[in-house]
Amino acid sequence: MSEHEIFPCMYEWLTDMDVSLAGNLRRWADNEVMARRLELKESYEQLLEPAMRQLFLEIGLQRLLWPEKYGGDGHNSPKAAVTMVAALEQVSRGDTSIALLLSSMWALQSCMAMEGKENHEACEAFAELFGSQDTLAITSLVLPLFRDEPQARAKLAKGAWSVEAKSARPLASGADAAVFGVLCSGAGSDIPGDEVCVIALPAAAKGIKRGKPFLKTGMAADRNAPVSFDKAKAPEGLCVARGLEACRGMLSWLYLGVAASTVGALFAAYEILKEWGDNRVIKGKGQTFKNNPLTSSVMAEVAREISVSRMLTCDLGRVLSEPGIYGPAGEEGNFVLAEMVANTVTLSAEKAIGGAMEMMASAGYATEWNLERYWRDTKTLQVCLGPYELAKMDYARYFYQSEAR
Amino acid sequence: MRTIDDFTRPLEYLSPMDAPLRKVVREWADNEVIPHRRKFDEDYEEHKLIEPAFDKLMGEYGMQRVLFPSDLGGWGMGGSNYFATAAYMLCEEVSRADSGMGVAFAVVHWPLLLICVEPHVNRELCEEFAPIFCSTTKARFAANAMTEPQGGADIENMDIVRGSTIQTTAVLDGDEWVINGHKLWPTNSGGVCDLFGVVCTTRAGSNDPDDFAFIFVPADTPGVTQGPPYQKAGMAADKNGDIWFENVRVPRPYRAHGPGEDLKYFKEMVALGNTMSVAFAGGALLNVYERLYEFVTETTYKGQPLKEHDAVAGVLADIATDIEVIRVVGYQNARMLDRTDLYGPRWGEELVAKSRAYKYYTCDRAMDVTGKAMNLLSNYGADRDWDIEKHWRDLKIVQLWLGGKQLGQAEVARFFFDLETV
Ligand SMILES: Cc1cc2nc3c(=O)[nH]c(=O)nc-3n(C[C@H](O)[C@H](O)[C@H](O)COP(=O)(O)OP(=O)(O)OC[C@H]3O[C@@H](n4cnc5c(N)ncnc54)[C@H](O)[C@@H]3O)c2cc1C
Numbered sequence: 001m002s003e004h005e006i007f008p009c010m011y012e013w014l015t016d017m018d019v020s021l022a023g024n025l026r027r028w029a030d031n032e033v034m035a036r037r038l039e040l041k042e043s044y045e046q047l048l049e050p051a052m053r054q055l056f057l058e059i060g061l062q063r064l065l066w067p068e069k070y071g072g073d074g075h076n077s078p079k080a081a082v083t084m085v086a087a088l089e090q091v092s093r094g095d096t097s098i099a100l101l102l103s104s105m106w107a108l109q110s111c112m113a114m115e116g117k118e119n120h121e122a123c124e125a126f127a128e129l130f131g132s133q134d135t136l137a138i139t140s141l142v143l144p145l146f147r148d149e150p151q152a153r154a155k156l157a158k159g160a161w162s163v164e165a166k167s168a169r170p171l172a173s174g175a176d177a178a179v180f181g182v183l184c185s186g187a188g189s190d191i192p193g194d195e196v197c198v199i200a201l202p203a204a205a206k207g208i209k210r211g212k213p214f215l216k217t218g219m220a221a222d223r224n225a226p227v228s229f230d231k232a233k234a235p236e237g238l239c240v241a242r243g244l245e246a247c248r249g250m251l252s253w254l255y256l257g258v259a260a261s262t263v264g265a266l267f268a269a270y271e272i273l274k275e276w277g278d279n280r281v282i283k284g285k286g287q288t289f290k291n292n293p294l295t296s297s298v299m300a301e302v303a304r305e306i307s308v309s310r311m312l313t314c315d316l317g318r319v320l321s322e323p324g325i326y327g328p329a330g331e332e333g334n335f336v337l338a339e340m341v342a343n344t345v346t347l348s349a350e351k352a353i354g355g356a357m358e359m360m361a362s363a364g365y366a367t368e369w370n371l372e373r374y375w376r377d378t379k380t381l382q383v384c385l386g387p388y389e390l391a392k393m394d395y396a397r398y399f400y401q402s403e404a405r
Numbered sequence: 406m407r408t409i410d411d412f413t414r415p416l417e418y419l420s421p422m423d424a425p426l427r428k429v430v431r432e433w434a435d436n437e438v439i440p441h442r443r444k445f446d447e448d449y450e451e452h453k454l455i456e457p458a459f460d461k462l463m464g465e466y467g468m469q470r471v472l473f474p475s476d477l478g479g480w481g482m483g484g485s486n487y488f489a490t491a492a493y494m495l496c497e498e499v500s501r502a503d504s505g506m507g508v509a510f511a512v513v514h515w516p517l518l519l520i521c522v523e524p525h526v527n528r529e530l531c532e533e534f535a536p537i538f539c540s541t542t543k544a545r546f547a548a549n550a551m552t553e554p555q556g557g558a559d560i561e562n563m564d565i566v567r568g569s570t571i572q573t574t575a576v577l578d579g580d581e582w583v584i585n586g587h588k589l590w591p592t593n594s595g596g597v598c599d600l601f602g603v604v605c606t607t608r609a610g611s612n613d614p615d616d617f618a619f620i621f622v623p624a625d626t627p628g629v630t631q632g633p634p635y636q637k638a639g640m641a642a643d644k645n646g647d648i649w650f651e652n653v654r655v656p657r658p659y660r661a662h663g664p665g666e667d668l669k670y671f672k673e674m675v676a677l678g679n680t681m682s683v684a685f686a687g688g689a690l691l692n693v694y695e696r697l698y699e700f701v702t703e704t705t706y707k708g709q710p711l712k713e714h715d716a717v718a719g720v721l722a723d724i725a726t727d728i729e730v731i732r733v734v735g736y737q738n739a740r741m742l743d744r745t746d747l748y749g750p751r752w753g754e755e756l757v758a759k760s761r762a763y764k765y766y767t768c769d770r771a772m773d774v775t776g777k778a779m780n781l782l783s784n785y786g787a788d789r790d791w792d793i794e795k796h797w798r799d800l801k802i803v804q805l806w807l808g809g810k811q812l813g814q815a816e817v818a819r820f821f822f823d824l825e826t827v
Contacts, residue, residue: 145783146706146783147706169788214788215443215788215790217787217789217798218787282559283570284569294815298811350776354772354801358809358810362589362645365638365802366635367637368636372801375638376638382780383780383784384784386784387717387783389716389717389720389781390706390714404715405707
């Protein structure tokens with residue numbers, strides 16, 4: 001049994017392909033990231049580019065959920081939600097920042113390429129990128145920072161969208177993106193809240209100006225920068241989600257990605273802590289950490305957070321993978337569930353990895369032991385979801401028909 | 406408009422030097438540190454940006470001299486009855502700008518405590534080491550080398566373990582101590598240290614308090630090797646590394662006080678270390694408040710400043726409440742260390758246990774507060790531009806050091822519930 005299989009999830013939902021993919025990605029994480037990060041500890045970033053090329057292009061994750069007709073592997077059905085969980089857990093165990101980039105890409109793909117609902121114009125426009133064997137399809141999502149207030153505005157005129165935003169703060173990859181998925185207001189609906197849309201903008205579109213990359217807490221593979229859209233133009237068909245439910249659909253997939261990436265980071269933290277607990281001795285007590293009641297109780301709580309987080313994330317994957325049973329990903333109940341799972345899992349991770357660091361004291365704080373990297377990265381995943389206080393307004397609206405905003 | 410000065414301090418027992426010193430340090434923080442601190446992480450090895458600020462504070466303004474007697478060029482604070490309260494304020498103000506600088510600053514004085522503070526001044530050693538700190542305008546660093554590869558917490562767990570796990574040995578050879586051992590992590594190591602205070606045993610494996618020795622070792626003594634600074638999650642302004650002591654010879658009087666006494670006063674160092682940890686966290690939190698105030702005022706949501714959202718206001722209240730309580734507790738703790746006539750000796754079981762309680766309470770709250778503040782900032786929470794993520798990264802180690810929360814819990818439970826084995 002591998003270290004992380006002891007945390008249960010519903011294996012019957014995984015296909016043979018999911019299991020084999022997860023196995024491959026586990027090897028990728030072991031060989032391309034974890035084995036090499038000791039040797040490259042002073043310049044971790046150096047290992048990321050080759051590792052990402054292998055993952056996106058050679059293993060082909062950027063083609064995985066993309067339709068066959070447009071150069072992909074054709075796993076573009078809702079079932080891919082479960083595949084995505086299995087994959088992101090493994091990728092994130094190696095490097096959480098790469099998992100965030102994949103989550104962003106798959107969230108955008110989910111709303112342009114879902115089987116039976118393909119947006120052919122968009123698929124055509126991005127076939128070269130997502131089907132590419134040599135260009136990384138780095139995707140940057142520009143989402144509301146504060147719940148339902150988009151950072152960008154879109155206007156449709158003469159068959160083209162024009163996108164406006166000043167110094168928007170993307171979720172990730174503002175500096176490197178090959179494609180932007182911009183959630184905008186201005187889609188022209190009369191229904192309150194429904195006037196939102198997602199425009200997919202190729203990075204080469206005119207009017208996109210990237211600022212200087214900024215420094216941040218973690219997420220080494222993500223070079224982020226503010227981005228301005230000065231009447232950036234996209235053909236009408238590149239509006240890949242229109243209306244609240246469609247936009248929420250993309251967010252539900254993103255939240256699933258965030259939750260699965262967090263679980264992967266938790267696996268890594270568990271492995272590091274387990275090794276410590278097996279070997280480190282509290283000399284004054286003559287006990288290893290795992291055998292001292294006080295420290296083992298903290299370790300136990302870490303395991304509890306991981307177990308429950310994984311179970312919740314797999315359940316969410318299942319819900320999104322079966323719209324026939326649970327309804328579309330963007331339906332209010334599913335969206336709120338996705339938001340809740342992502343919030344719960346990222347808050348759990350803050351507690352669990354913080355607790356693991358307590359156990360390891362200075363080793364937990366040192367770059368060399370790698371634990372602190374997962375702590376910084378999972379906190380970043382949490383803040384990507386926006387303020388928790390505002391997310392709670394979504395919960396209250398759904399469960400109590402609250403009008404609080 | 407409210408400011409950090411609206412958080413309560415017990416005005417009736419501030420030190421007489423409080424107002425002038427606070428002003429100087431706050432100006433220094435605002436001008437010499439805050440404008441540069443976002444680049445500190447990349448400067449962790451060289452300290453090109455950090456060093457000039459240290460030089461100004463400690464060398465030019467003379468803050469590295471505060472504990473030494475006045476006739477030796479110091480400020481004589483070690484002989485005052487307000488040194489802990491004054492130190493608390495200084496650590497709080499420095500940490501508002503950068504808690505890594507806060508700890509580096511405080512640790513300069515940490516080993517010196519043993520020889521410069523009443524009622525256990527070691528005049529001979531003060532005379533010996535005063536020139537290092539008092540006759541220069543450059544920053545000079547002292548370090549307290551306790552932690553060893555096999556563990557730091559056990560060494561700090563004096564009441565139960567009583568030094569029996571210390572592997573750094575000191576053997577008397579004629580009129581010299583010969584020291585051998587490997588230490589790691591001391592603040593102000595990583596190549597910058599001028600004077601080490603080294604926790605040693607005179608008989609490996611012994612739990613006799615008489616065998617616990619605290620010996621001063623100037624960093625340029627033959628046989629001392631400092632490794633490069635480690636890379637870590639935060640606290641770039643504090644350099645930490647390995648130190649090897651190989652047949653290092655120092656004069657016999659470099660032992661701080663002698664059998665039994667060294668361990669006694671080492672406990673005082675632990676108490677002060679915990680109290681000042683409250684100040685590091687409390688100071689950083691004051692700046693978290695300042696930055697957060699700015700953010701929630703400038704940022705609008707639904708056409709109003711974010712802070713006017715009722716649910717957000719609830720979190721802001723929790724954050725302010727924690728900062729308020731931590732500040733009151735921290736000053737109270739410092740005052741207790743100054744009024745030994747009322748609260749007993751600083752090395753006594755009571756003050757050691759209580760300072761651990763304040764420290765781990767504060768650190769748990771501080772991590773929660775900074776984590777919540779980052780969350781309120783949405784994606785900006787992870788950007789260095791808003792500084793709060795820096796405090797979050799820096800403060801985590803304050804929670805972990807000095808034996809971590811679990812050692813704190815063990816000592817607090819032992820004191821309040823009369824435990825015998827934990
Ligand atoms: C920035 C920084 C500055 C530092 N400054 C200094 C310094 O100035 N001088 C110095 O000597 N060291 C310093 N350290 C080291 C620090 O004090 C030690 O890391 C810390 O005390 C814990 O020791 P350790 O890392 O060896 O972990 P361990 O000793 O292995 O302890 C790990 C954990 O064990 C648990 N634990 C401890 N005791 C018990 C017990 N009795 N029962 C159950 N659980 C227990 C706690 O959770 C603790 O966190 C510093 C470290 C850093 C990162």
